[in-house]
Amino acid sequence: xxxxxxxxxxxxxxxxxxxxxxxxxxxxxxxxxxxxxxxxxxxxxxxxxxxxxxxxxxxxxxxxxxxxxxxxxxxxxxxxxxxxxxxxxxxxxxxxxxxxxxxxxxxxxxxxxxxxxxxxxxxxxxxxxxxxxxxxxxxxxxxxxxxxxxxxxxxxxxxxxxxxxxxxx
Amino acid sequence: xxxxxxxxxxxxxxxxxxxxxxxxxxxxxxxxxxxxxxxxxxxxxxxxxxxxxxxxxxxxxxxxxxxxxxxxxxxxxxxxxxxxxxxxxxxxxxxxxxxxxxxxxxxxxxxxxxxxxxxxxxxxxxxxxxxxxxxxxxxxxxxxxxxxxxxxxxxxxxxxxxxxxxxxxxxxxxxxxxxxxxxxxxxxxxxxxxxxxxxxxxxxxxxxxxxxxxxxxxxxxxxxxxxxxxxxxxxxxxxxxxxxxxxxxxxxxxxxxxxxxxxxxxxxxxxxxxxxxxxxxxxxxxxxxxxxxxxxxxxxxxxxxxxxxxxxxxxxxxxxxxxxxxxxxxxxxxxxxxxxxxxxxxxxxxxxxxxxxxxxxxxxxxxxxxxxxxxxxxxxxxxxxxxxxxxxxxxxxxxxxxxxxxxxxxxxxxxxxxxxxxxxxxxxxxxxxxxxxxxxxxxxxxxxxxxxxxxxxxxxxxxxxxxxxxxxxxxxxxxxxxxxxxxxxxxxxxxxxxxxxxxxxxxxxxxxxxxxxxxxxxxxxxxxxxxxxxxxxxxxxxxxxxxxxxxxxxxxxxxxxxxxxxxxxxxxxxxxxxxxxxxxxxxxxxxxxxxxxxxxxxxxxxxxxxxxxxxxxxxxxxxxxxxxxxxxxxxxxxxxxxxxxxxxxxxxxxxxxxxxxxxxxxxxxxxxxxxxxxxxxxxxxxxxxxxxxxxxxxxxxxxxxxxxxxxxxxxxxxxxxxxxxxxxxxxxxx
Ligand code: SF4
Numbered sequence: 001x002x003x004x005x006x007x008x009x010x011x012x013x014x015x016x017x018x019x020x021x022x023x024x025x026x027x028x029x030x031x032x033x034x035x036x037x038x039x040x041x042x043x044x045x046x047x048x049x050x051x052x053x054x055x056x057x058x059x060x061x062x063x064x065x066x067x068x069x070x071x072x073x074x075x076x077x078x079x080x081x082x083x084x085x086x087x088x089x090x091x092x093x094x095x096x097x098x099x100x101x102x103x104x105x106x107x108x109x110x111x112x113x114x115x116x117x118x119x120x121x122x123x124x125x126x127x128x129x130x131x132x133x134x135x136x137x138x139x140x141x142x143x144x145x146x147x148x149x150x151x152x153x154x155x156x157x158x159x160x161x162x163x164x165x166x167x168x169x
Numbered sequence: 170x171x172x173x174x175x176x177x178x179x180x181x182x183x184x185x186x187x188x189x190x191x192x193x194x195x196x197x198x199x200x201x202x203x204x205x206x207x208x209x210x211x212x213x214x215x216x217x218x219x220x221x222x223x224x225x226x227x228x229x230x231x232x233x234x235x236x237x238x239x240x241x242x243x244x245x246x247x248x249x250x251x252x253x254x255x256x257x258x259x260x261x262x263x264x265x266x267x268x269x270x271x272x273x274x275x276x277x278x279x280x281x282x283x284x285x286x287x288x289x290x291x292x293x294x295x296x297x298x299x300x301x302x303x304x305x306x307x308x309x310x311x312x313x314x315x316x317x318x319x320x321x322x323x324x325x326x327x328x329x330x331x332x333x334x335x336x337x338x339x340x341x342x343x344x345x346x347x348x349x350x351x352x353x354x355x356x357x358x359x360x361x362x363x364x365x366x367x368x369x370x371x372x373x374x375x376x377x378x379x380x381x382x383x384x385x386x387x388x389x390x391x392x393x394x395x396x397x398x399x400x401x402x403x404x405x406x407x408x409x410x411x412x413x414x415x416x417x418x419x420x421x422x423x424x425x426x427x428x429x430x431x432x433x434x435x436x437x438x439x440x441x442x443x444x445x446x447x448x449x450x451x452x453x454x455x456x457x458x459x460x461x462x463x464x465x466x467x468x469x470x471x472x473x474x475x476x477x478x479x480x481x482x483x484x485x486x487x488x489x490x491x492x493x494x495x496x497x498x499x500x501x502x503x504x505x506x507x508x509x510x511x512x513x514x515x516x517x518x519x520x521x522x523x524x525x526x527x528x529x530x531x532x533x534x535x536x537x538x539x540x541x542x543x544x545x546x547x548x549x550x551x552x553x554x555x556x557x558x559x560x561x562x563x564x565x566x567x568x569x570x571x572x573x574x575x576x577x578x579x580x581x582x583x584x585x586x587x588x589x590x591x592x593x594x595x596x597x598x599x600x601x602x603x604x605x606x607x608x609x610x611x612x613x614x615x616x617x618x619x620x621x622x623x624x625x626x627x628x629x630x631x632x633x634x635x636x637x638x639x640x641x642x643x644x645x646x647x648x649x650x651x652x653x654x655x656x657x658x659x660x661x662x663x664x665x666x667x668x669x670x671x672x673x674x675x676x677x678x679x680x681x682x683x684x685x686x687x688x689x690x691x692x693x694x695x696x697x698x699x700x701x702x703x704x705x706x707x708x709x710x711x712x713x714x715x716x717x718x719x720x721x722x723x724x725x726x727x728x729x730x731x732x733x734x735x736x737x738x739x740x741x742x743x744x745x746x747x748x749x750x751x752x753x754x755x756x757x758x759x760x761x762x763x764x765x766x767x768x769x770x771x772x773x774x775x776x777x778x779x780x781x782x783x784x785x786x787x788x789x790x791x792x793x794x795x796x797x798x799x800x801x802x803x804x805x806x807x808x809x810x811x812x813x814x815x816x817x818x819x820x821x822x823x824x825x826x827x828x829x830x831x832x833x834x835x836x837x838x839x840x841x842x843x844x845x846x847x848x849x850x851x852x853x854x855x856x857x858x859x860x861x862x863x864x865x866x867x868x869x870x871x872x873x874x875x876x877x878x879x880x881x882x883x884x885x886x887x888x889x890x891x892x893x894x895x896x897x898x899x900x901x902x903x
Binding site: 029060061062063064065066067082083085089091092093094095096097100101118119122125126133134135136137138139140141142143144145146147148149150151152154155156157158 | 188192194246302303304305307308321323324326327328329330331347349350351352357359360363364379381382388389390391393394397398415416418419422423431434435436437438439440441442443445446447448450451452453454455456457458460694
């Protein structure tokens, strides 16, 4: 079942043209290096076994660094297999702005945090709401608009989204 | 309506058809097709619609209680809830909040509710700079225009239009040409403003009472930026947007994007329970840490009443409050697809449901201007994710407008002739079309003289002037011998059957005008072994209902049911040729009759090809029917499609080996009387031309249509003979 959900998530990301790769915690740094363009900013991932400390990403950036960053790295609390959505929870460390301002967003999600559908994600979120963590966004693919008469990607949000799935040990 | 008013209306529509029509058509039909695909792939669609509907019904029922729950949770989170009675109240409150925040720049994300209260104008009057950051809204702000669509506010404009506009307004070094260039420019221009803004203003698609959460559904990402970048966030939305809790949100997330644009889910579905714990952003000092975790966020949720609580008390308008503003009713509307929201809309809202919104929030006069553009074709009914009966709301408002109308000097003339249930003040055009049955009866009795008179130019001239019946349309030609008379004269049924008896309903058109299709239906049914009866039954009330004459329609509904009851009691089936009349029996009568009477009639009525399909399934011999005229181009009827009955006609043709191509337009544009009205003639022809184009290569095929209007329209468009499916199937030499 779990592998099916991961495969479905990967396939949805494929439909969205969102590149994705799976890695063990040990291979994380290498995977990340492949996906980021510098300068990069990030927020602490809170995922056991991996960290941004040893990478080139700036944590707690200045506002200039946020504006200049080419890549923002954040954790995703969940991945939603049906649509390839990422559930990004607001955090004091800046998950919302870091996933939104730079033109590329690299999201890191644990394999075990991939759920089949939006309804499953909402159920999980219900518990978070009860615990007082009540802000999150389902982000699916890249920011886009048709308002100028044709579809254009990368409007106010990122034009390029990539996902790293960290395999559970 | 005076003939001058009609001319002005026609001129406005003509202008919009020429300037905005093409872009509106391209975009709305694209959304509409994508919606069909998305819905087809979504297995649980009907169940989820029912779930969403139930949640909205419950939420609106419990609204006062939910407001109080919401107030507690917003305050518990550290924000403020303000309920504004009306636009002035809302704007005064918002003005104060902006003032307190020391705000001279406000950035906004798209919100129809802020359009409704015109908050931009109110803030600008206080020297506050307001920027729309949704690109569509930004285009409108630069152009100083009103939105033409609930979801795509600027979809009436092409890339070239916008490029011209921006080149003139911003005078760039290199003129803009492509959508990419325009988007990049707008993103940077607005990005600067978002970073400098003191206040961010958003709408809210849904508000969750028990957690104080607002939900924002967007594709661009601007709403997220507006909500979290400035320290002060004001969310403005209608009080009807409250849902009880997070557990109620699922169906709406699953439906809103599919219904709006055909996406499975929008790019960003944000759930903010502000003030959020995202750090505030300070872009003024580039070297300082961007994230100030001790920064003070403030949040104000402004819920607008502005007539909504009164709508909640109004049995007929209440349903409007279930609307999630997805725009599907506009995208699935043939008239809207051609003319767009600048004609099909009121002060704020656009599309079919705008009639409900405008009547509720801006007053019924605001709906008067465009209400007639809803022809009742009912295609939006299956499109609406919360199952709102949009045509019914339009009919109710039309009825209310009828009762309000200016008195006409010709009333005395018409009233004697047309004993309907409507007030003397009723618009002459509506009265004429609403009483078509009376006209048809008299016309038939006096045919062919009546036809010569009706066709004479002084009469057509007068009809145009007084009633706005366009001279470019050919009038129906009444037959001296009605179907009922013909059937009696032939000695009634030719087939006796103990198994199956069908009452063939003699709708007004079949009875007095298109008698041949009635005879063909008798022939087809008898060939399949059915005993047929054609009693004299009054018109279904479709004509008066479409003019908003609800009382008259209701009285017809009662007469029809009384007349048909004993046949149904005796075990007969009711077979209907005209789809718009069947739709009365199966859909509209629910609003006009007691439940038992409605159930009796709706459960025992069948569209004629649906009935034929059933007979063939139950062993009737297909060989008894003709398959001679083998190549067909078939156009189903809008209301027939809403009832899901088009498939039966196609299946019968297929079973008999016909080679059939089908149209895929929502409506032919004729829609009963609509295409006869001089103010709408050109729009009707424009809508029809899309259908005409689909069949323009089918010159070697016989054109077949189920509805009277569709046949008239296709005859005008293709200058060709149009047949009803039963005329194709009737064995030769009846
Ligand atoms: S009435 Fe229904 S279809 Fe129309 S905008 Fe509202 S929710 Fe959408």
